[in-house]
Amino acid sequence: MFSIVNAGRAVEQRLEEALAPVSLTLTKFGMLLHLVEAGEPLSLSECAKKMSCVRSNITQLMDRLEADGLVQRVEDPQDRRAIRAEVTPLGAERQAAGAKEVTKVQAELAKTLSGMDHATLQRALAAVK
Amino acid sequence: MFSIVNAGRAVEQRLEEALAPVSLTLTKFGMLLHLVEAGEPLSLSECAKKMSCVRSNITQLMDRLEADGLVQRVEDPQDRRAIRAEVTPLGAERQAAGAKEVTKVQAELAKTLSGMDHATLQRALAAVK
DNA sequence: CCTATATAGTTCATATATGAAACAAACTCG
DNA sequence: CGAGTTTGTTTCATATATGAACTATATAGG
Numbered sequence: 551m552f553s554i555v556n557a558g559r560a561v562e563q564r565l566e567e568a569l570a571p572v573s574l575t576l577t578k579f580g581m582l583l584h585l586v587e588a589g590e591p592l593s594l595s596e597c598a599k600k601m602s603c604v605r606s607n608i609t610q611l612m613d614r615l616e617a618d619g620l621v622q623r624v625e626d627p628q629d630r631r632a633i634r635a636e637v638t639p640l641g642a643e644r645q646a647a648g649a650k651e652v653t654k655v656q657a658e659l660a661k662t663l664s665g666m667d668h669a670t671l672q673r674a675l676a677a678v679k
Numbered sequence: 680m681f682s683i684v685n686a687g688r689a690v691e692q693r694l695e696e697a698l699a700p701v702s703l704t705l706t707k708f709g710m711l712l713h714l715v716e717a718g719e720p721l722s723l724s725e726c727a728k729k730m731s732c733v734r735s736n737i738t739q740l741m742d743r744l745e746a747d748g749l750v751q752r753v754e755d756p757q758d759r760r761a762i763r764a765e766v767t768p769l770g771a772e773r774q775a776a777g778a779k780e781v782t783k784v785q786a787e788l789a790k791t792l793s794g795m796d797h798a799t800l801q802r803a804l805a806a807v808k
Numbered sequence: 809c810c811t812a813t814a815t816a817g818t819t820c821a822t823a824t825a826t827g828a829a830a831c832a833a834a835c836t837c838g
Numbered sequence: 839c840g841a842g843t844t845t846g847t848t849t850c851a852t853a854t855a856t857g858a859a860c861t862a863t864a865t866a867g868g
Contacts, residue, residue, distance in 0.1 A: 553804040558687015675682040760816040
């Protein structure tokens with residue numbers, strides 16, 4: 551059981567290290583990825599759902615992303631309560647750079663797990679969730 | 680790759696939920712477990728090594744464990760710089776209660792993964808580390 | 809023996825996470 | 839329509855984590 555926890559943390563660590571050179575953390579990269587994939591500004595509540603975390607966490611994350619100039623808070627004309635997060639050009643650029651690093655880690659990991667049955671592994675890990 | 684990270688987080692979450700009723704977090708339980716297993720007070724640096732974290736983290740963790748009355752800082756007569764963490768009777772009791780909960784989660788997880796080749800899974804997860 | 813360095817712990821700034829409480833805006837129902 | 843509820847965001851207190859800077863002690867070499 552602790553092998554699963556440790557393996558998860560080890561992969562996280564590797565991703566953090568890979569993203570550090572492009573000045574991103576895994577959390578920031580994940581948020582940017584969701585926003586880029588969505589193709590449109592997402593409300594902070596939607597962001598919280600995508601990131602599987604509570605909303606107050608997103609408030610803080612957006613503060614940091616805005617301070618980095620990667621994201622901008624924009625008002626929602628449809629709902630005056632809502633605030634949407636919009637990726638800036640710099641944010642999109644940074645996300646793309648991060649994606650390259652992540653792909654590298656993925657390739658390394660695939661190599662590490664060569665010889666294993668990926669489908670079986672995938673099924674086992676999915677079952678845990 | 681993200682399956683591994685997610686699976687790890689999911690297991691962590693389940694452990695946190697299982698430990699909550701005995702007023703422990705996974706971090707606190709882990710620290711108590713190491714101390715109980717050691718069978719003697721450990722210096723805070725040794726604690727950091729066991730927990731695979733930096734020493735400043737242990738300073739804070741011990742502050743919380745001491746506030747909970749689960750651990751006590753004791754001086755080391757051999758080395759006046761060092762401070763050792765000693766489990767209190769309450770701490771030992773709490774650790775034992777936590778261990779029961781952890782065992783339950785382990786059993787559930789084994790059931791979830793029944794039909795899978797545990798050895799293969801174990802090997803794959805170990806390879807990632 | 810004294811100086812240089814290493815080790816032990818803490819403090820501080822910061823990142824990430826949660827959950828409770830507060831507040832505004834939107835919505836529902838009688 | 840207006841009261842009560844839900845939804846969206848923020849603020850605060852707290853837990854967990856890192857790394858740099860600081861202090862005290864130990865230890866090694868000249």
